[in-house]
Amino acid sequence: MASAGLEDSSPIVNLTDLGALRGSTSTSVWTERTIYQFLGVHYAQSTTGENRFQPPKKVAPWKGIKDATRHGMPCPQLKLLSTFSGKAFAPDLEDCLTVSIYSTDLAAARPVMVFIHGGGFHEGCAKNQTAEFLLERDVVLVTVQYRLGPLGFLATKTVRIPGNMAMMDLTLALNWIQEHIDRFGGDPKNVTLFGQSAGAAAISALLYSPKVPDGLFHKVILQSAGSASPWVWDTDPVGSARAIAIKAGCNATASLEEMEQFLQHVDIWTLLRSFMDLKVERTVSEGLDHVGGNRLVTGDYHGFLPDTPWQFMKQGKIRKNIPMMAGVTKHEGTFLLTTVYDHFKRTGQLDDPHFVKYFLVDAVNKFLGASDSTGALGGYEMRTLFTERELNSGNFADLAEGLIDLAGTILIKAPLLREAQANSRVNPNATFLYSFDYVGEKTRFGYGADTSHYPFDGGVHHSNDKLYLFPYPSGQPEKLNKNDTAMAKLMVDLWTSFATEGVPTSEHLTVNWDTMKHYAGPYLHINYPLSMGENYYEEFTVASDEKRKRS
Structure with missing residues (x-):
């Protein structure tokens, strides 16, 4: 009642x-x-x-x-x-x-x-x-x-x-x-x-x-x-737990049970500081795929x-x-490229044209956690994301668009597409794919921090889509301008109609958003004007492709 x-x-x-x-x-x-x-x-x-x-x-x-x-x-x-x-x-x-x-x-x-x-x-x-x-x-x-x-x-x-x-x-x-x-x-x-x-x-x-x-x-x-x-994923969860425990003050020779007892009772903030210190250290030295303590694990108890x-x-x-709806923002890679840029700028390597020209792409792959022992991945990236002039420039700014695509594809776009492809195998008439391409007045680029020193802008940044589903800042829903309000109404229609009937619809949807019919599409470009794409793999090179069209 x-x-x-x-x-x-x-x-x-x-x-x-x-x-x-x-x-x-x-x-x-x-x-x-x-x-x-x-x-x-x-x-x-x-x-x-x-x-x-x-x-x-x-x-x-x-x-x-x-x-x-x-x-x-x-x-x-x-x-x-x-x-x-x-x-x-x-x-x-x-x-x-x-x-x-x-x-x-x-x-x-x-x-x-x-x-x-x-x-x-x-x-x-x-x-x-x-x-x-x-x-x-x-x-x-x-x-x-x-x-x-x-x-x-x-x-x-x-x-x-x-x-x-x-x-x-x-x-x-x-x-x-x-x-x-x-x-x-x-x-x-x-x-x-x-x-x-x-x-x-x-x-x-x-x-x-x-x-x-x-x-x-x-x-x-x-x-x-x-x-x-x-x-x-945490690929070495026990090792991660021990490393965090040692940073928090646990004896390095403690048994597994002693270490667990220590972690059970250690002060929350000591535990969280130790985790974050290790996260930063391992990201820089070994890459994102070697971080632990905030990851899923397989074979849990x-x-x-x-x-x-x-x-x-x-x-x-x-x-x-x-039924599944799945999608990305157009420039997902700008989210982590800020961290990449800050790290290599801090080490002085971005000021070395030789490093930028010959080693930066491989270093970024490692930083992002993409395994590439043969160099094949880096080779394909160099062939598809960068021009010869850009690679020879030795200048990070000339490589920015390609690196945005690289980071966005590794971290988000390729894994997201896998989810949709798998679901469409067993739910072929109920899997809807999209790319959120709309540039509004606001952006989450930098999440409030100063971004003026970066040689790239945020584009359609990671989590910009949320601006049209939830008020930002929270509790201030009146902050959208006319165009952004129209986008929010469209997004709300699509999300809530899918939740209601399993099919995203809106009176503002001016194209037929069809379900996935093959391995890479079709998919909806959420933008003004709305349009359909056929090959989602084009989203993997969207920033570098658009740069070439402009030049």
């Missing part, structure tokens, strides 16, 4: 076997619909103390009416250290497994959209994604928090630190949604998962995990990631991922009857 309080500003829901929640209201941005919101609702118990690194436990019932008018505390992450040190927060920093639910009709049975945030598996929270855009349509939005960094991903593959804990968090959250979403006006038989970056990779893991039963979700939208990306999704795809073990 659900009810509303004084002037509908204090809605109350009663959850079977749990207790009552008091929410609050907000307003949709274009038609001022009343949104009932229940924020920071626990789906699991605290993971502090002996529960650290353990599978999540269902939240216990409570008495009375629980306040759900404020966002839950973000899961611990080094970036928010100053936030966590504030006195406004509860002392239990690991009590963060919450969902936030948004609905415009608590008595309906509407499609449910569950958003899984990105952030490289070590950053992010639910409060950055609110409902003022999406709830212009008749859906229920749920945003989920899961453990981040080593608290959610460290693994020794034993009962003490089993691995993939964050994926178990998400699974428990989906079970909670199945049990309770009807009290918020949602239909548990029509649940769509959508996630961006690491959130999309997490959805792939959920799709292919034998521990996730059918029926927890029914459609998926993957934005800017696939699980085959080199930044998704509880069998959540006995193998990678890519292995399941090759074996044809693909979940049937799951």
Whole structure:
């Protein structure tokens, strides 16, 4: 049962076997619909103390009416250290497994959209994604928090630190949604998962995990990631755990059990600082594929991922009857190329024309985690992404467009295409592919940091698509100009109609967005004007191709 309080500003829901929640209201941005919101609702118990690194436990019932008018505390992450040190927060920093639910009709049975945030598996929270855009349509939005960094991903593959804990968090959250979403006006038989970056990779893991039963979700939208990306997997989880423990102060000769006991009880911030220090060191010295502590693992103790999704795809073990939307932003590579540029500039190597001319492409491949022992990959990249004049220039700026394509393809575009290709094998009339190409007034390039020193701009940057699904900054939905508002209305239509019927539609969709019919298309270019492409591999060279057209 659900009810509303004084002037509908204090809605109350009663959850079977749990207790009552008091929410609050907000307003949709274009038609001022009343949104009932229940924020920071626990789906699991605290993971502090002996529960650290353990599978999540269902939240216990409570008495009375629980306040759900404020966002839950973000899961611990080094970036928010100053936030966590504030006195406004509860002392239990690991009590963060919450969902936030948004609905415009608590008595309906509407499609449910569950958003899984990105952030490289070590950053992010639910409060950055609110409902003022999406709830212009008749859906229920749920945003989920899961453990981040080593608290959610460290693994020794034993009962003490089993691995993939964050994926178990998400699974428990989906079970909670199945049990309770009807009290918020949602239909548990029509649940769509959508996630961006690491959130999309997490959805792939959920799709292919034998521990996730059918029926927890029914459609998926993957934005800017696939699980085959080199930044998704920890190839040496026990070694990573030991390296983090040693940095945090553990004796280097400690036994596995002693090391696990140390990690179980070490201070959160010491643990997170040690993880981040190791992450930076290994990225620079060995490449993104050698980072650990914030990655999925195969062969975890509880069998959540006995193998990678890519292995399941090759074996044809693909979940049937799951419609999929999948796509990227046009210039995904600018996101990490900033880190690449800063590193090689700091070492002085970008000031060496000989290094830039002969070794930069190989060095970038290694940095990004792309294995190339024979040099074949680098050779193909040099042939397809750069002109002879650009390569001979010895100047990073002349190579920027090709490097944008290189980084975007390795980290995001190629792994994303694999996901869509696999799904279309068993769901041939229900797999929709897109590239988000729209350049609006805002960009997430640099994520607020100064970008003026880079010899390239952000283009259609990683996560720019989210600007048209969720207000940015959060809670400021009125900030879009006329053209950007039109794009947001189109995006909201496409995403919510797919969640409703499994087919993305809109009165503003001026072309026929057909499902994937072959290995690389067709696919929709989300831009003005809208258009269709036939060969998604053209997105792998889009920046360098456009540069050549301009010259």
